[in-house]
Amino acid sequence: MTNGIYIYGVIKLSNSQEPQNFGIDNPAIPRVFTVGFQDIAAVVSPRPLMRYDSLEQEQVVQDLAIHNFVIEKAMERFTIVPIKFGSMVEAEAEVTEFLTKGYTLLHEILKRMEGHRELDVVARWELSKVLPIISRENSQIREKQQEIAAKAGNASMEDKIILGQYIERALTAEKTRYHQAILQALQPVAEEVGVHDIAGDEMIFNAAFLLATPAVxxxxxxLDALDQSLESSVNFRVVGPLPPYSFATIEVKRFDRASIDEAREILHLPVDITAKTVRDAYHQLAKEHHPDTNSEEDSREFQRINTAYTTLQDFTENGLIYPQVYQWPNERE
Incomplete structure (x- = not known):
């Protein structure tokens, strides 16, 4: 298997062009060192070149643990901007190109993240304790339960469905109330908050908080004051301090040459292209194959032309490899 370079993150490092060995003494982790450009450096390891979306789940879990371990180890000494898990390039020269192309963005994010840490907070309640309280306090639920009890074994399925709907609505409302109370208590201390998805009936809050180190x-x-005000009805779990995974993870955007060549062929372009030649070729072909005036076959060709144009437009603007802030699938508060 061909070897490549795995990228964990980017740090600000004096004398960054001198490779730094991190001295991580773990046989499961390949040698960790830095590849530098000016005053920033990528933290990397030599690894077999692979696509992480094609690996078995067990291997993904193992490699993700290594990914996080190295980033968090680097955090002990440096401000680090994490790179999205599974990011690989073919050679050190591409790492340098990545840093060169993205220097302004990476430097700006490193400056913003300096002296900051992420704390992740998950809150859960115990349904066995919550449901009786909701049943007592919600008149709709209480009355429907009494109605069903009065019918003994003759309660209809519709009655039970309605009761279930009442309970579900009440739980949702109560979750929202708790969520807002937790956020209201903790958000003022943080500089940014990333709200993550809720998983399961017992989880009521899941968010990441970006904090200046003195604010931890x-x-x-x-959080302690909040726990007391809620009379320990909620179990809190805090993970961190962490690198700013939820606020500054960078994605390595990389084109393979085959996709560039294919896009050039679709737009009938030579090897050397510019933003203008790409734009001119697109406008000409789009006019010829526009679906409003042509057949269904032309409609399909129009889609290919659009895709090729988007690819080459991105390529002429950014090159073969460049950084981009990764957008996590969650909300921001």
């Missing part, structure tokens, strides 16, 4: 103690004090 204040955050824990706010």
């Amino acid at each position: 103690d204040a955050f824990y004090h706010a």
